[in-house]
Amino acid sequence: MPEGDTVWRTARALDRALAGHRLTETDFRVPSLAAVDLSGGLVRQTVSRGKHLLTHIDHDDHFWTLHTHLKMEGAWQIYTAGQKWRRPTHEARVVLTAGPHIAVGFALGMVELVPRADEHRIVGHLGPDLLGPDWDEQEAVRRLLSDPRRPLRDALLDQRNLAGIGNMYAAELLFISGVHPDTAVGETKDLARLVKRAHLMLEANKDRPVQATTGNLRNGERLWVYRRDRQPCRRCQTPVRVELIGEPGLERASYWCPSCQS
């Protein structure tokens, strides 16, 4: 699942390709928008809010927000005319052509068009955005502490507390902070420091295509525990543990070092 920094970078790429251009062709390949044609519309900008992508399009006196979400497998990719797509055509959900660029949204988990004035209905519930202009560390801590008995891992993944952390950063953050994933929020030592680290972690990764939390960008050495089950902990050599948590069908894998995180 893409993390907040990936979504942030996607917003930047869409913005660079489309902002300020008029759409010459639009193709929405989702049933609810099959009849929509926004060609002639002016793309104002694309921004990310947590893991949500918001593309502002002005069309015939209507101010629209195209809301997309990458969910599990989605991606936006930018092409020029005639270039071969890197993913199968049948995965395309949205195709926006403007100037020399074609932006293709593949396997998007969410595609909807809403009046821009209603944008708050999409993102109004989100906690402070780790990569947003309005990042607010104290507010994130306050929201986390609103349910002090909740396991920290779950609270960090809840986008209403703070927006942008996915399964990978949650695991890495808990390792670096030496906190067991099941620790209750209210019993976490120095929660503010952990939240500050989350912010720094996403900031450090937002401009590069590979994500690393160890400081080492080499293949296979970028992460502390995420997807490293049964491999030795980089600090203490204890095998990293993995456990599936959450409701059936919606399980996530939780990774931790039983020795470093107690």
Ligand SMILES: [Zn+2]
């Ligand atoms: Zn360890």
